[in-house]
Amino acid sequence: MKVTLNWIGEFLGAERLEPENIASVLTMSGTEVKKVEYISDKYKNIIIGRLVDFSPHPDSDKLSLCEVDIGSSKLNIVCGAKNFKKEDRVAVALPGAKVKDITIRKNKIRGQISEGMMCSEMELGLSSESEGIMILSSNCEIGDSFSKSVGLDDVVLELEITPNRPDCLSVMGIAREISALIGADFVVPEYDLQKRLNIDSKFKIEIEDYDLCPRYSAKLFRNIPNIKSPQWLKNRLILCDVRPINLIVDLTNYVMLETGQPLHAFDKDMLYSNKIIVRRAGKGENIITIDDSIRILDDDALVIADEDKAVAIAGIMGGKDTEISENTKNVLLESANFYGPSIMRTSKKIGLRSEASNRFEKKIDPMLTVFAIRRFEDLLGKVANFKTEECIYDNFKKVERERKINLRVGKVGQVLGKDIDAGLISDILTNLKISNRIKDNIIEATVPSFRYEDLQREIDLIEEVARIYGYDRLDSIPIPASDRRGKYSLYQKTIKDIRQALCDMGLVEVINYSFISAESLKKFKINLEDRYKNNVKILNPINEDFKLLRPTLLPALMKNIKDNINHNIKDIGIFEISKVFKKNSSGKLPFEINTLGMMLTGKAVQKGWNEKERSFDFYDLKGILDFICKRYYPSGSLKIKEKQYRFFHPRVSGTVNIEDLEVGIIGKIHPVIIEETEIVQDAYYMELDMDKFINNIKETKKYKFIPAFPSIDIDLAIVVDNKIKSEDIVNEIKESGTELLKKIRLFDIYRGEQIEKDKKSMAYSLNFRDDTRTLKDTEIEIIVNRILENLGKKFNARIRE
């Protein structure tokens, strides 16, 4: 919200407001000043001139040569406009002035010297369009600065008003706040708010639901003179980012900015009768609003209606039919109070927010309605010399707007950590217009109507004391020692360690949005897998890309490698640890599964002066898997079970299992998907359910004696059919190897000339040991022979000669 310092000054009994100081005290009391804008800076070197004489330009039909008196001297100015006459007061931009970001210089226009520029309203930023130059009032002093002469010698503060302070959504509210902060008087016009209230019944106001409309005040203005808004009024609106329109509308806006009470003016002659009804809209009832849009309402919305139809959406925007026009003679001025949450709901539903709705949403003070009408009358009187003594209609439900709160002085110290003197607390509250008295270390406070919504409890008053006293004056004290145990849980520590381990192995951690498009799931055929069905849908996505919560990290990692390949980074190992989502039964929160996704593509080893180039393959990915499994499941068996997923290569696709618990999937991305994604290099993907993986870790580490007796290593090379799996051979060797066999390690696979086609040679190193004695070669020989015999039987394996 923007306010101007001069405007604020009208309500303060202070002589001079130092802009930087005001900005600082406001910011440090909770009303953040985002920007301080010195308007006169914008009009530097623009002064008032008097048009002495003018004649046509010798070489142009459109231009005139003007002689302008600026007090100290007379200037020759070439001008393109025609709307002036001798003795007119004009705004002259001298060389060095900036007009619409262009610096004015002395130059020649078609051979004639021009020593400045006479400005139009548009060029001065005072309207969006203008015909000819701006002609100023003859009261303007020649040679004076333009900004001073037209009331633009002002400073605009851009404020952030927190939602709890609807009373600050106005110039008066800010002035009241400043008065408490700097100790100046708050000066308001004193109107007798009971005078002329409901003195006749020529006009009727009917409120159907006082909960939605606690108060509706209105007044008729007959035969309003058709004049333009004075410049000072327009200027203030412009400085506060409100576009001037016509006198009536400008005044409603002015009073709203000043008092915080939104006003709406209807063209009385366009109303059906002398009655206003505040009611809920009928289902599907529609209205054309002043922005020329058709608004379709439902029965949640509140409307202002005459006896024929809705003429405004309450608190949000008026209707086109009753809009004030150039021909308006009679006006019905509405000054009402509507229930905030209802306005908020409707404004959200129809997607329309206005200055008025923004104020109503925050629950403004219903005591303001009549005051605002009186202020409007007052200003109309000043501007248009229009006097009125007619009735103010006021319909309301009586509500309690005064609240008594007891504030314990000791509690203030307890909450803030510093004892504050009762007298000082009392003064702070008094400055905030909260009347109070001290009684036995308790301050009995009475909250005024304009703070009724915000200040409800003792703690609310403590906040008031704290913010006015100043947070910077409070101490900084360590948290008292208590039962503290700062540490990561086992789960958190494991995640952190795995993340670190993966980075140490050369992987880069990515973080992607949790959203995914249905299109993307389809593209990777994820939607066809039972595993990933039951997706969680967003009701109000930003766009199609953000429609679902992702059930897998795969598409995101694919996108990451594609994006990076496009940047010519082609050798990539990435991982992400994030939640994936799955629908739960209705009404329940979805399942959230913390998931590790990992993808490898490109080269594992770059060609180097001492290294051979090598691409990532399945076993790189499985190696990483082995590593993290061994770390947390030192004795657990890791198994890849073949299972086909449509996004994986049909032969390189499986589930990851630890001790018969399925914890994830692993495989090579299907070449067709690779092709469709236009990646042109193989990619390998693995996904682990971190919740399952970590929650099943058993902390069973126990010291085992370091073997005291030597072990025997035997190398065994067998020839088997190509189809035989290493895992099966290993299992058979384990079974036949007795408990003396401690380790098996595959160290070579050979296919080639030395053995038959379709066969392979598998070479294993077996390690035998007994913890109680030294083994004899002969007994190992017997075991190895038995192993060979069994391998022969089972796999038709024979020893490689």
Next chain:
Amino acid sequence: MQRSEIEKQEASILFRDKPYKIMSKKEKNISGLEKKIKIELDNFTRELETVKNLIELDNLRTKYIGKKSFLIKTLKNIGNLPDDIKPIAGKKSNTVRKKIESDILIKEKIFKNIEYENKLRKEIIDMSLPGRSTAAGRKNIISQVVEEIEEIFIGMGFEIAEGPEVETDYYNFEALNTPSGHPARSLHDTFFISENILLRTHTSPVQIRYMESHKPPLLIIVPGKVYRRDYDVSHTPMFTQIEGLVVDKCINFSNLKWTLETFVHEIFGKDRKVRFRPHYFPFTEPSAEVDVSCNICGGKGCRVCSGSGWLEILGAGMVDPNLYSFVGYNPEEVSGFAFGMGIERICMLKYGINDLRLFFENDLRFISQF
């Protein structure tokens, strides 16, 4: 006998002036033998000086303590000597033999070292060549900063709590003093899953969940992803927050100030100033926004801090007593404070990153910088 005394005795035997005759015709007495052994030793010592390499040294070894050398032969024949001089002769020869052996060993070590040195000097490698490559992994900048913050708070005795990213309206708004129709709701543009289920717009719901299941004292921080329906240059629909909550018997605003000042000094440096400004949040009272002095301009005001000299980094406040009624605490018995911050913003300020979108584009050229 002490070793030094033995040595003394040996020396006296070797250099006894009066000859003691036995053994052969020529050298029948012990003094002759002594003389001969002394000559052997003298010869050896002289020749050892002239030895130039390991081969010559080996020859010397054969000559003086080889099988056919005088000394070894003497030792072999010692049994034939008369009993009275046998021990003296034996001792003497052995002492000299040992002395020769050790001299040779010392010399041998010297030669071997020289030989090694000469050999190794020829083994030239170019140490300027690149090392064998290990892939350069990298933790995401967000994880790095989250972990850094976690460690700071763990050091102060905090634990780490977590909560669901998809929340109920109750935990995300209602129990946080933001009932339906509350004006603060319009500040949070929310993604909905159903009427009452939504993507959490902040990590604050975990405050309620944690208090429901724990009794004070509690000190937690809550890192996590949060979601708002905003997508433009300065907003991403998902971002990261860290929430903090401390509840105990006598926690006050001054404790909040200390905690956050300590935190800011840890993460941004001790030279940075911290400012607490009144603000409004529905679930804290009194509330504050916390600014850190701008490091670009040193507080004078610049473009980064919009001329104010301060950078906003945290929201905080005393837990609104209403929240305690939602979780069954007695607001007259306990008090506490809460705070929250956006991690991406902290990252941007810490590392001078100027584009929020970089965080989720996962450009490896970006991630690898940190």
